[in-house]
Amino acid sequence: EETAEGGLRVGAQVRNSDLAADPRVRSRYPMLTQALLAGASGQIRNKASTSGNLLQRTRCPYFYDRNMPCNKREPGTGCAALQGFNRMHAVLGESEACIAVHPSDMAVAMAGLDARIETISPGGETRTISIGDLHRLPEATPHVETVLGHGEMIAAVTLPPPPPGQQVYRKVRDRASYAFALVSVAAIVEKSGDRIRSARIAMGGVAAKPWRATEAEHMLTG
Template sequence: MKPFAYERADSAEVAVREAGTAGAKFIAGGTNLLDLMKLQVETPQTLVDISRLPLSEIEEREDGGLTIGALVPNSDLAADARVIERYPVLSRALLAGASGQLRNKASTGGNLLQRTRCYYFYDTAMPCNKREPGTGCSAREGFNRILAVLGTSENCIATHPSDMAVAMRVLDATIVTLKADGDRRRIAIADFYRLPGDTPHIETALEAGELITHVELPAPPRGKQIYRKVRDRASYAFALVSVAGVVEVADGRIASASLAFGGLGPMPWRDAGVEAALVGKAPDDIAFGAAADALLANARGYGSNDFKIPLARRTLIASLRELTEA
């Protein structure tokens, strides 16, 4: 690990001011950042400790939703009675991620900002456009079993690793931030993450020194909620494919459907065409197959991850059967 300066912020305003300097990074739980620093994938000149800021509360909203502080630990969020009752997809996604010890430390804001677990991103001896722009993507012709089949580019096929973010995407969360100049922003999660394109190292809409302070959830959606995760082992494994779903069935038809996917793309993946293929249809395998066709129309495997395409189809159909069963 390379030497770095350490500053402890006593307010969000101080934090963004200190983080506005070149080479600065925020740290809260540090469950991802510290690993990357040990490998010298991340080499911040300054760490700004935000762990003691008053951002650890879950508050009611007038619309029936919740405002979640960026420092709420994943374990606390998963166990909150309001989350369990109103947003079970979120609670289940959190419990499917990492180990209990890590969930005790990992923060809500940090979870959204996890970086890919691509083997080549972590290996500083290998070319990686996400780690060092312009050097190339070793994964495309390498071992890419866990990597993306949707939303990729010639420059990167990495996946986003968060389970929580997939549930937040299906719930249409809004991310509240404080910028280095003191302005505040509210960013819909649909606009928060960026496709790799020619700039895979730019992963979110955040500006330099911008701090996530809260996540807002709207009123709970109507319908049944599930989170289904397919992984190599039952504990502490990232998703090969995951589905966060909210579906309402009325009068024998699918009245509404919201679906987001993990393990398939460089961001929590959501495709309006998948939902459009379901709404108004009878909840049967014909409609489910059409939704899978819409999801995977542009999917591309890169060798050792080819299996993800049929696996995604089976996982989606199984999830839809569970969501629509009486």
Template sequence: MKPFRYERANGVAAACAAAAAPGARFIAGGTNLIDLMKLQIETPELLVDIGLLPLADIIESTAEGGLRIGAGVTNSGLAADMRVRRLYPLLSQAILAGASTQLRNKATTGGNLLQRTRCPYFYDTTKPCNKRAPGSGCAALHGINRMNAVMGVSDDCIAAHPSDMAVAMTALDARLETVAPDGAIRAIPIDALYRAPGNTPHIETVLAPGELIRSVLLPPPPQGRQVYRKVRDRASFAFALVSVAVVAEREGDRVRAARVAFGSLSYKPWRSAEAEASLEGASATRTSFDAAGIAALKNARGYGHNDFKIPLARRTLRATLADAVGV
């Protein structure tokens, strides 16, 4: 690990100002950043510790009618909150499907959303990676790419976003409230946070230098049943091969409305407007669920080792929808 300076922030404004400097990074739980620093993939000159800032509360938002989740709330704390378990069980299910108890006790809400890909070539400094070293190439493109993305990526980078929590938040229409170094506050829909890789995969989000995620805003809970399903190589402490977050409302023998988001298929949690349109008013049958899967994955592209993700995602969606609507 290379030497770095450390500064404990005493306020949000001071934290943003310090982190806006070149080579500075925020740190809270550090469950991803510290590992990357040990491998010298991340080499910040300054760590701005925001762990003691007043960002660790979950409050009911009277204005929006939902919940305001502080960016410093731990994954364990968020998953265990009775309001989340009762009103947003999808979110609790997704968080508990990720990592381990020890990591969830340290990892924070803001950090989870901003964690970096687990593509093995990103972690291997002996291999080219445009996300780690812009312009060096993408070793995953023709390498062992079993865990990589099949949607929305480019030939410059096929890395997949690893979060479980972010998939559920995408299906729940979460928004992020951020603070910039100049004090400006903005709300960013979670689906708009992540930048497509294009030819600049090292630029991963729309956040400016020093811009801090202060909270996550959940709107009132949607109608219908919420289900998260994660397919992985082992039962715990494994990233998803494919995950699906579904909110589905049934009316008689038909699906009145549905929300669908996939994990581990793209550079971000992938909300499928095509699947949702296919399901609206459709019969609550496996045939309709199969049609939704075909619509959702129509533009997917495998790269060899990860070709299996496309049919797996369709089958996982079918099973998750069947669970959600009681078929």
């Protein structure tokens, strides 16, 4: 639904396929549509929800292999990925306890759009969290993946009014569809002649959370 500020409020259970196809999203937040269509398969997008996409767990093969040690699955057992096959693991914000990455495409685009997460607790208390603050870096507790409290649920995601500039989402992966990102980039660039007036850059496939490249943004506009 529309917000008074000119943005969009997206309910937690809105399906990824419906969000990608919404005319307002396609025209005002095209990189969000591009990111959603780059993720998973059509069948999964028809079932996946906004909140479920944000809260999905890593696709690290060592996390899923119960024969391997994994601090995210069983704290204190170690991280097999550190000395294993780690081509698709974190290069930013990693720790000695975990190098798994967050798999969401949608979250990367929402990070570039400065989305806000609305939550509700079991007692009815509500709060708003910046998407950049929703996911935690692994540090010594990789099993604690978000800042949500016990029983706290995502109620909606609010997109601010679309920023000026051109939007694009690009994803590098091993095959053309149904593959997680080796690296992805959501970018919004506003130009004036030959100068860049403003820039937003978020990356996926490189960390345990969507990674906002603020230093690169400042370099482009400075």
